Amino acid sequence: MSVAPECQRILRDITAAANDVEQVQQRLEAAAPGETIGLLKQYRAATRKLHDLQDSLANCLADSYQLEASLRGTATVTVDRLRGSSNISFPILLNKARTVITLASFPPMNFTSRTPVGDVTVTLTQTSGGSGTYANGNIVLPLGLHLSGSGAGRRVNSDINMTLTTDPPGSPVSPTTFGPVTLVGSGIFQGGALIDGKRGDLTVAGTVSVPHLRVDGAFQLTRLVAR
Secondary structure: OOOOHHHHHHHHHHHHHHHHHHHHHHHHHOOOHHHHHHHHHHHHHHHHHHHHHHHHHHHHHHHHOOEEEEEEEEEEEEEOOEEEEEEEEEEEEEOOOOOEEEEOOOOOEEEEEEEOOEEEEEEEEEEEEOEEEEEOOEEEEEEEEEEEEEEOOEEEEEEEEEEEEOOOOOEOOOOOOOEEEEEEEEEEOEOOOOOOOOEEEEEEEEEEEOOOEEEOOOEEEOOOOOO
């Protein structure tokens, strides 16, 4: 993994701090009884310094790279009497300036809803949009979606445009970039005799998180993936 120039100094300091920890540990293992207390203090101080530097590098990387994260949770669709939920996992990207959010992909979501005339199973897929604005945890994300499926002797085949947003009744990402979030959007379905002209609502509730990142095979950092 390449490290941004502004972060390279911190990475060098981490390497030096890790060597200091190793040297103190070796001295501690070979220490006479009277030397142990002093060396333990040195070991704790060296370890604390190393951890602080690792945190500094994580923050530097966060400010220097596009951020690749994931939104995991539950999506709920409501159309007239049709209501269903599906587990979701959306890979998302935040640009370096943290002003643009993009769905890297939109896996098809499958819903099954029980109605008075039988079960209806539908699939929701993305047809357009998927890139929007991000500011201090608030998201505005336009989406074009297609709903297809069948059940109770009927076919569902319709399109809808909506904007998912953290505005009420949604809620922003907390704290700021990583944490719980609720996105809510609605629109009017077009096409398909079963739901043409009817309103559809989509709620996505979950958590934004970032996979672990291993830097040069030596240090385990969290929250970041650099590209």
